[in-house]
Amino acid sequence: MATGGRPTTMRAIQYTGYGGGAASLKYVEIPVPLLGKNEVLVKVEAASINPADWKIQKGMLRPFLPKFPCIPVTDVAGEVAEVGSSVREFKVADKVLCRLKFGKGGGLAEYVVASESKIAARPAGVSAADAAGLPISGLTALQALMSIGTKFDGTGRGADILVTAASGGVGMYAVQLAKLGNHHVTATCGARNMEVVRALGADEVLDYKTPEGQALTSPSGRKYDYVINTTDASRWSALRPSLSGRGRVVDVTPNPGNYIASVLTMFARKKISMLAQVSLGKEHMRFLLELVAEGKLRTVVDSRHPFKKAAEAWERSMAGHATGKIIVEM
Secondary structure, three states: OOOOOOOEEEEEEOOOOOOOOHHHHHEEEEEOOOOOOOHHHEEEEEEEEEEHHHHHHHOOOOOOOOOEEOOOOOOOEEEEEEEEEOOOOOOOEEEEEEEOOOOOOOOOOEEEEHHHHHHHOOOOOOHHHHHHHHHHHHHHHHHHOOOOOOOOOOOOHHHOEEEOHHHHHHHHHHHHHHHOOOOOOEEEHHHHHHHHHHHHOOOOEEEOHHHHHOOOOOOOOOEEEEEEEEEOOOOOHHHHHEEEEEEEEOOOOOOHHHHHHHHHOOOOOEEEOOOOOOOHHHHHHHHHHHHHHHHHHHHHHEEEEEEHHHHHHHHHHOOOOOOOEEEEEE
């Protein structure tokens, strides 16, 4: 590390091949990346691990991604350390949130380089940990609700909505955003998380292990106009009976069977559609950050892990039982 000015090296975590889980994560010291004219160097304060991070490691996008060696994680919050010559929106010491390129990552490091177009200013009072949870999970939930016409300014009529796996990263944001859209929200989760999900605003909560939860039966007898499905364990055959006459499932973690169902139901009264890729950008990140700053949206943090114990965070994410977001702090 340089004694003054720009650092020359940094600590990072990387893996060099498919598989291996947390055991294959290695600490390395590598050069701090150089900037392009439209890029920003960010000193990372917190990073959020998403299931996509370790699924890519397992080979989800093999043989296309990732390129090895890979420094994983795309969602980071931190402080601007340097700006490229053409950057106008940010300056050194600004607090920011970054969404790094999917499949490329780079977030488990002391510094990251991000395009100005992938960075949003972090409002005062929004912590690095709370912000770091937002990019993939928050934007996925937001896009799913926007796809069914949800309005977040209090003018929407609202509908009967089911959110599955509501205590997970996407689910917890989906519940809160749905309530901002005046929807009546039924949610599924494990028994230990039912009170957490109620506190997020869910009107009705089902334990997914009970007969009622497995059947997705609303305690008040409602049929759902929309289902925001955030678990790959749900099948169209199980979701369909719970829908209203023209109900629709928006599936954000599609499995092969649901992909086929989306084609077969394209012109049906009841249908399922895929949300395979998040297309929202920095303006939507700003929107979510403002909601957090205003106290209208919150990040439920499952656990915080120091950088030296990032492997424990990776293992916890792979176990699939986190309540909210898993954060690595530098």
